[in-house]
Amino acid sequence: MTNAQQTRLPPSRPAPTYAGAAPDGAALYRAGDYQAACAAFEQALRDAPADPRCLINLANAHWAAGQIQRADDYALAALALAPDYAQAWMIAGAVALAKNNHAGALAHYHQAVALRPNFAPAQAGLAAALLAAGQHDAAIAAAEAALALQPDLAHAAYSLGCARAARGAHEQAIAAYDLALSIEPRHARARLNRGNALAEGGQLAAARRDIEAAIAIQPDLPEAHASLGFVLTAQGHVAAARQACRKAIAIAPDCAAAHWNFGVACLLEGDFAAGFEAYEWRKSHPQHGRHFLRRPGPVWQGDSLAGKSLLVSAEQGFGDAIMFARFLPTLAARARSVTLHCAPALVPLLDGLAGIRAVAFETRPPDYDLHVDQMSLARLLAITPANIPGAGGYLTAQPDLRAQFAARLPPERNIGLVWAGNPAHHNDRNRSLPAGALAPLQVSTAHLVSLQCGPRAGEMAITDLTAELTDFARTAALIACLDAVLTVDSAVAHLAGALGVPCHVLLPHAPDWRWQLHRPDTPWYRSITLHRQPHPQDWATPIRAAAIALRVSPASNITSL
CATH class of the missing domain: 3.40.50 (Rossmann fold)
Known part of the structure; x- marks a missing residue:
């Protein structure tokens, strides 16, 4: 599973707005000595306590020094004197954003934009707030408005890339990250997210180069080490992936993506104890945690259920x-x-x-x-590969439904086919077959039955009863009538295995964690045989192997795909 794009912006560092009040402070600020600048601006404030520009200078300097609460205090003090001061609203918005107060950040940045609609940094700040709030289309519009006003605004280009990536427009996201990097070549997060976008598109080698470049720029960026762990796992370098995730966790013990990726790497290697422990971090993952139901009441922790x-x-x-x-x-x-x-x-x-x-x-x-x-x-339940229950099957088809489907099938070898999974799945481009990939099997003497539901149903001219598969009980009944199933990694694979029906699963080069690595079987289902791509996008090899195992087509009928 790919990582969510990292959306946090580095602290913005606008120039002091009233350099004349404290020329020493302005010079120190420009030199990056923010603590000394704070002291100089404090002196200027004592000389002009009612001047909001002095307060804004202090807010900027404290923000740049990482003292966000003091930055907020000075920004609010400036607003008390001058409510129409857009830059004060911007600093208040930045502080709210840093505190994950998305509603407050949006309110503050909207006020800043209302006061100065043609001020590019205000539009850029609004884009960052909209991005954090998950309002991706609006974030794109605000970031584009900022760049139209000021094309060299790196953090606006970065926000644009993050918002495009969140909408699944990874090629366009890469273009935005390229713009950010052309302005600020050492923008570590832009380099990291460029790598993440490349990984989403399956360009793992290029993704790894970008992520390693981000680490070289900012070695203490935990999300970069977590992303490297993801890419290394996808490349099959699981031990190195675990090490990369450990580095991320050492830097930021609460980095959910690092724990998640570490868990996936462990599960791929069959280390269920460490893997499922780390898998709990899925609930905090920035991409997946929002999908969890938040229920009232106590969570079961494995203790006695007697009477409960x-x-x-x-x-x-x-x-x-x-x-x-x-x-x-x-x-x-x-x-x-x-x-x-x-x-x-x-x-x-x-x-x-x-x-x-x-x-x-x-x-x-x-x-x-x-x-x-x-x-x-x-x-x-302390599950290990050795004590998985139900490996021989744990579901049964409803007899009446099974009889209805059995009457519709000929008295010969019936084999069910699935060539595509859920198109909304994050890894669908890798786990679903291209159109026509299973067409050579149609020369088979076996009777082929489509189990392919969804938008790609009907792509093969074979027996198709999928219009009647309105729920999984009906799908189970049809599968129970079959001699075998050939499928990509899909719900049908799990259903066939749960029914104990012989099933051959075609796996991409970087498989899901549950299928582990380098083995033709799985401890989860005894009736399943796994056929793996030896290289990315090489579907011909596993299809040929499955066809030979099923005796449904001469190997010569399957060429490169």
Whole structure:
């Protein structure tokens, strides 16, 4: 999983606004001696205590020195004397932003822009505040307005890149970062985020060069070491990735991206104890933490459930919920009751599993004593590769639905195909096949059945019953009628494995953590065989291997893709 673009701006350092009141202070400020500048400006303030320009000079100097509360105090004092002083509103906005007070920052910067709409630094500050508040389209507009007024404003170009990246426009983000770097070549965060954007586009070698360059500029930038960990993991250098993440954590123990990336690297190597411990940081991750439900009441910490009702919240994708449903019977055996709160499409599949109740997210769950996020269960249950429950299958298809689908299939080898996952998935470009990649299998003597739902359904001229797969219970019933499944990394892979149906999974060169590395099998599902890309974008090799294993097509029919 890629890191979120880092959006924090370095402290802005506007020139003092009233150099005449303290020429020594202005000179010291320009020389970067901010503490001495503060002392000089204090003297100027004693000479002119009612002059808001002296207060603004002090606010600027304290801000540049990293003393944000004193900067705020002086800015507010200036506003008490001169409420129409735009630069004072800007400093108050910068302080609010530094304190993660997004509403306050927006209010202050909007006031500054209202007072001086053609002042580029005010527009740039507003762009940064909008970016922090997640208002990406408005941030783009403000950053572009700032650059139209002052094309050499590096932090406006940086904000523009961050906002574009947040909208998924990574090529345009790179162009904005390039502009920032042309203005300020040692802008470490612009260099880092350029690397992050390249990584999002799968350009790992170039991404690594940029991220390492950011570290060379600012060695104590924890997000850069965390991003390096991500890229090294994607390149298969897992030990080095773990070391990079440790460096990030040593610099900033609360860097969620570093803990997350460290956890992923550990899980890829089968170190479940360290991996699932670090995986808990997903809830604080800047990109993913906002998706978590914040529930009232105590969180289950692995203690006794005797006599207690437990609410389990599904999270992330359909495949994650299916994969971790294997732990629900263990909980049901310990608790008075267990309820799974999940997506509506999963309710018919999972409701009643080992006596648990499944309730759709749109429905208010029953009262509970304790609650827990579903993907925390592996840690709480001390799961290792050796004690994973349900590896042989833990779900069954509904007999009536299975009979309905069985009657629709011919009495020969029936093989289900999936060639694309969820297009909204952050790694879809790497894990989904290009159109037509499985076309050579159509010469097979086996009967091919589409399990491909979503926008790419219908790309192959094979039996297609997907219009009837309105929930996962119906999909499970069709899969249970098949002799095997061939799929990319998708929810169908987890569903086939949970049903114990033979399944061949085509994996990208940098796989998801659950498939680990360098092995053709998985401890999570005994019925699954893994076929891996030996190199990025080489789908021909795993497809050929899967076709041979399934006896569905001569290898010569599959050429380079």
